[in-house]
Amino acid sequence: MTPLLDVQNLSKNYGQRIGCKDVSFDLYPGEVMGIVGESGSGKSTLLNCLAGHLEPDSGKVLFDTKTDGLKDTVTMSEPERRMLGRTDWAFVHQHARDGLRMGVSAGGNVGERLMAVGARHYGDIRAQAADWLGRVEIREDRIDDRPTAFSGGMQQRLQIARNLVTGPRLVFMDEPTGGLDVSVQARLLDMIRELVRDLGLSAIIVTHDLAVVRLLADRLMVMKDGHVVETGLTDQVLDDPQHSYSQLLVSSVLQV
Amino acid sequence: MYVAVKGGEKAIDAAHDWLGEVRRGDPDIAELSLAQIREQMTLAVDRVMSEGSLFDPDLAALAIKQSRGDLIEAIFLIRAYRTTLPRFGASHPVETDTMQCQRRISATFKDVPGGQILGPTFDYTHRLLDFKLAAEGNAPDTSTQDAPDLAAERKPHVMEFLNKDGLIESAEATDETPPDLTREPLELPANRALRLQNLTRADEGFLLGLAYSTQRGYARNHAFVGELRIGKVAVEMDIPELGFSIEIGEMTVTECETVNQFKGSKTEPPQFTRGYGLVFGQCERKAISMALVDRALRWKELGEDFAGAPAQDEEFVLSHSDNIQATGFLEHIKLPHYVDFQSELELIRSIRTAATAALAETKIAAE
């Protein structure tokens, strides 16, 4: 089987400081990969290199494109990469403000990706937007409200709806539950888990919260100082961590 | 009726006549001569030359007279005239090292080789209205002044002393032809030469506000005036027919070099950095402002953070600095817009009709 994503020796430095170093892994369709580590471990740098927001210094990010099969997204042209960004990929930011248009209604936010790929029937776009708002548990009568009128949890759910509406094949998530209240986090996690299962999504989730990966990820990478120190099945890594740093990480949080 | 904008031929002629009358003012008062403006309104003349991008005090004086003292209007006249002039060639870069300084100060050193010259400055005057000036005919007493020795002895730039110690970033001369935004459309991102050209033509007030904002913390860069010098420089040009370069004239310029702090980055050790300002005539405020804004715009090449400050935002600064563009676009909203307004009128009526109908419906439904 062809992997959806094949990452080879990806490195990114900030001057003398290492962002991430020699990272390689595969991701298969329908798989969810969790990347954990403390802040500064390089996990966000890695995610941004994978999603095309940052240019890595070396290495390859091969993505299984619909037309040409595996293709290096680092060297592909910007139009191609931006096209992937609004069709096959989705990116859920930690702060919903970064991923939403705050001056545009909820319906417009969800509809934007549809219109970007050519949808031109207002009624259909609005119906799809309403459907997606329902799936992320936002009442349909809020469709004309702007995200500024939404709570933090609602904004995050709106961001997810906006990203998933065009049926992306790969979703990048950067601390999707960060900055939310614990009760709100739990509800959001449940929702993401159901969406991932129902839609058979492939995803890469960066988080420092082991509860998130326990619930969502099939496999896990543990990062420290820009290096991947341990990889494996989520349960394996969490229940029987091999690397001393992973042990420290696992023991330092309450078991879930 | 305002409808009278139609039939504008007569209106325009009448307006122009009236303007001429108001420009002249009370005919019992002696008319201003260009020589008077050129000699006694020198700083206004300098500003018009610098933002008009044309060094010609007589034309600047004419423009000031014609514009009733509205300097932006005067700058506009100069720009419009300048654009029609044929271009014979380009001069050599002026050597400010050999400037005949009438003013030269450094805020970073107590004294510098070549000496500091305070020159004709308002700096230490008390800003009290001098009613003696109201009585005309008082020529200033010049007998106590030694004629300053303005011989073109070379006065090295203060920055060179820091450069020798490697304490300041080096600024190497290049033979690269700088871009010219009067001949090529402004394309972004711009290199430093292009930015400087834009800034030297920029509105003094706009630059002053931006520079001030950097001092107040919006992209603070801790500027010291390393050196400010004002004086005459020779302009030399290659004459193809002669096969060598000759001096075609001299002009007064103001040059400001700032020394700015720099904490060091991933590639550079800590050292001082530079901001640069150069303008026609005596325009100190403008030259210093220009140097501060130049420095703020250099954040990317120096590896600094973008703090989101307006003065760091190249596209924002360069696109809004030109007062001729700004004033033209601002004032064009005085032009009739009734066709667009008409279409807005219809739109708003139609939206209101729909909204009122919907409101009525919900009321009926509620009852």
Added chain:
Amino acid sequence: MSDYNFAYLDEQTKRMIRRAILKGLAIPGYQVPFASREMPMPYGWGTGGVQVTAACLTPDDTLKVIDQGADDTTNAVSIRRFFEKTAAVGVTQATSVATVIQTRHRIPEEPLNEDQILVYQVPIPEPLRFLEPRETETRKMHALEEYGLMHVKLFEDISQHGQIATAYAYPVKVEGRYVMDPSPIPRFDNPKMEMSAIQLFGAGREQRIYAIPPYTQVVSLDFDDYPFEASKADGACALCGADHTYLDEVIVDDDGGRMFVCSDTDYCESRRQAGHIGEQGTPYGKDAA
């Protein structure tokens, strides 16, 4: 004014502008950067249009200048005089006689022909500007044909107002590629842009020229279920009776009484000459004025 070159600009500058015009015609709807010159009228008052006109004019041309559809508005008068003075070309108010027509905010009602050039004055050439303020970003959006945001704006209009709330400068897509600002003409004029004449757009302050060649497809952006409508005031011209032209609403007394008249003054006059009379009109030639 004999010190100035024909049509004010020097020949080199005119050649530079012509190159930009040709490039614009070759890539319909694409905004070509050009080194706009300072003109003796202010930016925002038609300097772009004036430069394009100057580059197009030959001594044999006949020029018509309109502003808001009228030949006798002050700015139209001022620009027409400028070319009379600097180029000594013939001028006219008759649309059919003109070879070059410079306009601000309107397209003449009378269809133009293949021997005519229509020059638009453009204040903000970038249709995406008020959605994305950065030039560097909007150029990228055009290059990559990323126009989703434009439709988001229209979508929001419908959500809030039940219709597309853009009355003028209504965005169009040219020949299936570039989204273009038609300049602030009322949307009533949009359908006329598919025409036989050459259409040139000059934005002086923003340093852009763009063009629509004759017989080019120009589509006003819309949704399948909310199609574009070329709307106008519901009424007829009080002077000539036309009910198919764009109408100005004129306030006639202190009590707010009003009447509608053709915005295109030349068109209105020729209709009256031909014997059409509106509700408050008098037979042609018998006006008190």
